[in-house]
Amino acid sequence: SPAGQLGFPHRRRCMNSLRFAIDWEVERDCRIVVVEIRRANLRHNTDLLNRETTQRLLECTHEAYLEAFGEDVLRSDCVASFLDEPSPAGEFPWTRAFPAEFQADHGYDLVELLPHLALDLGAKSFKVRRDYRDTLHRLVCHHYLQSLQEWLRQYGIDSAGHLTRSEWLSYSNLRWPNELRCLKYLDIPCCDPLGAGIGKMGCSAHHIGIKTVSSAARLFGKKAAGADAFAVGGDTIRLRDLQFMLNYHLVLGINYFNVHGLYYSLESERRDEAPPSLFYQHSEWPLMQEFLSYMKRRCQELAEGEYVCNLAMLYPSTALKCRRDTDPSPDAALHQVAEQLLSHQRDFELIDELTLSEQTPADFAQLRPFFLLAHAEWIESATARWLEEYVASGGTLFLEGPVPKLVDANGSSWSFAEACRTADFCSRIPAPELCGEGSGAVLIRQMLRNGKSRIFLFNRSTRPFNGTLDGEPVRIAPGQAGFEEELRPQPDLPLIAPINWQVRFEENSVPLHFWEYDGGNIELFFHQQSGLPPQNANEFTAKFFVTAPIALKLCIEEEMLAKGEFRINGNPLEQFERAKFRDCREIECPLSDLLVQGTAPTLNIISYHGSLFENSPYLRGDFQVNFPQGFLSFPVLSPSPAEFTIATPCDFRDLGYGAYSGKAHYSAEFDIGTAGIYRLAFTQLHDSARFSVDGQLVGTRIAPPYELDFELASGKHRLDIELYNAPGNRDCLAGLPTGLRLEA
Template sequence: MPLTRRDFLASMPAVAGFVALPASATNTAGTLQQVFDNPPDQARPWARWWWPGGVVEDGELRREIQVLRQTGFGGAEIQAFNPAIPNLTKAERLQINDYANSTYFAHLKTCTDAAQEQNLQIDVTFGSAWPSGGGFAITPELALLELTPAVTSVRAPVTGPIRLNVPPNTRKFGAMSALDARTKDPRAADWRARIEARQKVVAVVAFKGNAPVLEKNKNYRSAIVKSSGTMEPETTVVLTDRLGADGMLDWVPPSAGDWQIVVFKQFVVDSGVMAGVGEGPQLVLDHFRRAAFDAHARRVGDPMVADGARTKALRGTFIDSLELMPDIYWSEDLVVEFKARRGYDLTPHFPHLLQPGWMESWNPHASAPYFDAGEVGDRIRADYRLTISELLIENFWKPFAEWNHRHGLSARVQAHGGPGDLLQSYGLGDIPETEDLESAGDTHFMRLARAAADLYGKKLVGCESLCWPKRSFDVTPGEWHARVNLLLASGVNAIVMHGFPYALHRDAWPGWYPFAPSPFLEGFSSMINEANPLWAAMGKLNGYIARLQALLQRGRNVVSVAVYLGEIGYYHDIEPKATHTLLHELLRGGYDYDRINDDCIGKGRIERGMLVAPGGARYRALILPPRVSLRASTAAQVARLAKQGLPVFYADRPPLRDEGYFEQETRDRLVRQAIQETLDHGARTADADTMPAALRQAGVAPNLTFTSEPCIFVEKSLDGRSAYFFHNPKDEAVTVRFVSKAPGHPESWNAFDGSRTGLKTTHVDGRQEVSVDIGPGGGAFVVFAARRLPPAPRWTTVDTLDLGQRNWRLGAVGHGAKGRKIERELSLNGLENLGTLDGLADFSGQASYTTELTLPDNWLRDGYRIRLDLGAVHDMAAVAVDGRLVDTLIARPFDTDLTKHLRAGARRLTITVSNSPNNAMIDPKLPGLKNLKPKPAGLLGPVKLLLEQQKAAA
């Protein structure tokens, strides 16, 4: 009989446990082989655990902790929020805002106690949702500010006074939305007035020039500059005290021509904490003011660590990417701080700050400035951005790290999405964390977090993982596996899956799931919980990740070169295309790289001709990508390093000047002098796309040399051994060949089953060339060892048994549209898409295919193996013989060795295929869900048994 729903669900712990790892693994001691065989708990992947605000129950929390442990997770990050949770009861609506109160902290204590019992760890998001803020702690006086401009164009001569466009408060998501009952709390009765009281005109600046041409773009929050206006900086005049309350300016231009007058007004940013829960209004805290952080920490952090409240399982706290939404980043004391730090008054230069798109939330982009003042504008903007970065680091990131360390906790930091020195901000945390949603899986972006870990001496590199925009329900285990390999080959070694929702309304399948498609959101992420039929893949995937992370968290990263990153804030088009070309060619040329900032160049030292960063990372060379400017202080430090013997390379051309505005002639001269000193001491210039050749010519050794098509890789030094992890991003299998100076004999370590085999090697020009086969989307961990292991046996097919067109008994158990339950049994004479079968077009669940088979006598011989090849599978399969699980297959090729499980006589073969929730979620009447498209489901084959004979050793 086919597996019933009860049988299958009962088998799921076994499926997960097929590679789930022993609970006793609690430390990193032991040889490489020992930690690979039995990874420590800290090597297991984590999950973001979404809570529906305060609508949680202690019993269910304990159960889910146990589920996470049994499925191979090592920890969970608690994120309590309310992204428009549907179908709440009246009682649940009353509970939803139980956050940062005694009820919430009691639930949190339940979790950490249960986690300690299960050898799990817990991180807690430092505030509900994002950005940080909310509650009565963040009052209007501590809320995030913005500077908003309005331009008035005047053609002189003109008679005065002049009516000016005065900027209104830019409407965003609403800081005090009337639709949010919490804003009507009597304790916030005067908040709107207090918010309004913070409005003020900060500056009125006029200058001679033409107006910009702006246009709207649906992809961006602000207008983009189609063509910049002109500006004559020497005509600038500050007229703030000439503006009347009625908006009339008591002034006329002193000369004929076009004039621009810009009013800059301060507002509390009209956006609250997105999806935040808790009492009171949800104002975003001022990230540039220390008092705001301290108030927030007293509310959301201090009660977690009060006497008797903390459990050892509480590892640390976490801050998500900032996603602040000001028009222009602003702080009330910015002008004072700017003058103290940069040496001049920013006020007359405010118009230079108008460059929409820079560090804009969600869709930052490199737009032209409103007014083109040439080099002057670039210098002012560089000074402003440096000041904003310093204020953010000093008043938000440093206090966050200090708060955690004061309480014995780890700080986990997603520093991207904010206007700071990204590497320094990441590096202040104990666990720098990147994400694959923002980057769309861009290895160059994700390597930034690894760079910060190397520069500042951090062992773990996190990643908010497994996110696909516009794909909420159809992501497959094969895609999870491929993305994991990409992350690990990008320097990540502490994966956090996004995400695991609390089982709210679990009786109504699929229950609650955040970020599902809706009229307002196209959806994203992976549905990683028990409601997803593909949850059965998690045990095997987690075991695979744990083995690899056990190695990648150990030893040190081996990175050939450091590439300067001088930007404040970061997004994909913030640097010129030539820089991306440089990074791409470095990896293709076998040179792994870290980005390096001014801070670490200044603190770096030279040992044996290598640059040693503050955290101990070592680099064989320093590369400065194409850029016009460089801080004079950094140029001097680069010259110091070159004098001490470090190879320095300028991509395309050396910088020409200093970045800043103050005393620019002196600083520019210092930059030119320093660059000449580097050239005098051997610095070279090379094209961005030929940099690997220039490095080799200069004797800077790469990590390896590819003799086949290159792929993404990282190198580790593990207990004196060299090791590489490779990722094949292609949709077909490849053979990667490379030459390395690593001593010893190469082995392939299989993270699915823990096996090790020797790899084929040849000699090229006296060097050892290694060949490693990698499946589609797959990964390969290659370790060089002192002793040679025999290679994996080679097999040739001598007979084939086609199973596809025989009789199959099909048992389908799952759900259809609108959560209806489906249980069907059918007889099939062949294999086809389940969606073509009557009643299964919208099926999502487990489909068990069972057939009886008797092998020919000559198949059961020594020296032969019997391999099952399932062909096309949508989307994973569990293979059982006579009711005993043999293997769980989550990625192509869907095949497994059945030799040890087949005997003479009749045997029952059961292949249980799970498909994604997608087909059951399609609803032609609901926005968002009506756009989903049907996907193939089930076992499509061709299914074959292959008799294979082992080839004699060459």
């Protein structure tokens, strides 16, 4: 959404340069025919309004699986079918039968009024757009979503997935009018927040999109509210970032996750399409199970019990149907209202006008005694009457934004609403009382389980929150979430403070991202933005220095050899073997015997003769690296000791491992004078770690708070830490902080 102010923080392949993702070797002579149907604006073009389209889709996919595997396998092994962003074609989706369907719905001919869809040509224009999108809603829901759902239910398979950009209301509702109601036709409705800004204050616009899904799941009695989660987070994403995003989803009501990228793609890892890879290519992969176990536990906890909420907010379905694509969007204003509510711990549930009309006003006033009508330029007259009856039944209505116009009363204003405008509406809604500096960063979700209230809290800030909830103290670490009883401040304990640490790394690496050619140079980290070199450039060189003999290797993607030849200092490189690095498609060649070496830093040049590759080759070995020339362009490599001995832990960069991502092993001995319970606490830890004392695992931490309490006997003990940092330093020299700092 344009209201989301943080772009994709990574080198991303241009999505217009499409390519096949499946390699296929033909086993016999045949003719391969490829037909691509594309509209000029490159939009999706499938006619989802036509029931026959869905039938053909089922024949080609679902029924093909049925024929291949049989009904028993589908019933026993297929839990759900996931659809990802189906989208009707164009700005004004159409099908051949649309005029007749419209005539049946509304009793008049649309064809002669088509200009009203794009232009304001009089008092009837907004009504024509509303009626057009009502018919569109019915066709895409019944002919596509419902048809898929009915087929799947024959075999006990859930229909799951997300529609088009749910966080961008003004866009999604062009294709899926009243998207909230559309989600009725999915067994597990899902959202799809993208990017690294998810949940961060001031830079994301996902409140409404996620709330749309969690509200629909409750309103329509779904088994779960889902998310196609954690995609396009970038090359630098950490497990703690994933847990932060997860906690944000959880507190807004999501309890089912399809983890995007948690698999090995057909075309190597995801760095050339929508990183990150959340599979073994990720440097924190050995601790991924810790994250998944946390996710499973929290989903189970938050799926149990009854959701407690006293505020309903209108999903502006009619206003979105009446607007032109060129009209001002309500997205930013609605996000700000949602932020105002959530940052003051006023949780809310969205409801659209059609679903609202199915509720009894008096009963709804008991369930949701407060109702917010925010930035809805148009509503139905029937909705206005319903809300008046809701107020008469004891409900409290608040108006934020303009007074709505009544779409089926010639656009006249709903005068009743003006009296409901209240400047301080947020303070008039009862809520749990959270006090303390930084409380605006804390979101809550209240549940009722076995007659007992439980409040789940999430701290969006980078600082710990120390305050009170309804008078009881709570302490929430940055990015942490939990139920109130889990967040009580812990009593002080004596701290463990080992000195004289031994630190070991696995092989270091540095990407060769800066390449020169006759007439210029290219930066592979950002080559999408800077452009490609001239077509006639066929020799590229990368330079580095060595200070002493080093066992060094060049590591490349296997497909690079099909495009050209590598040399070092003029010598061809031919002895490539499979590498145990990053990805199963990597190969490496020893360089040591071909290096130019001296008593001072000595220049070595790697050249590549062929067509340009997309991803950086790497130098690998037991070395320290620094960049005295600046710009991270010409690395200087020095031999590294097998083990470092340091008085106190420090940043990897201080040890020459600033380009390293992976596991570092820390060990230290310490003495305990008096047996008892002790605390190991870190003011900084980048980014996740597994802890052992005297050879026994005592805990794993992937996100703050980085603290462990355990019992120790008197005497000498050994502490071992396996520390993993995120892939950004390895993959794109991100310069992220590393290492750990003990709490004094």
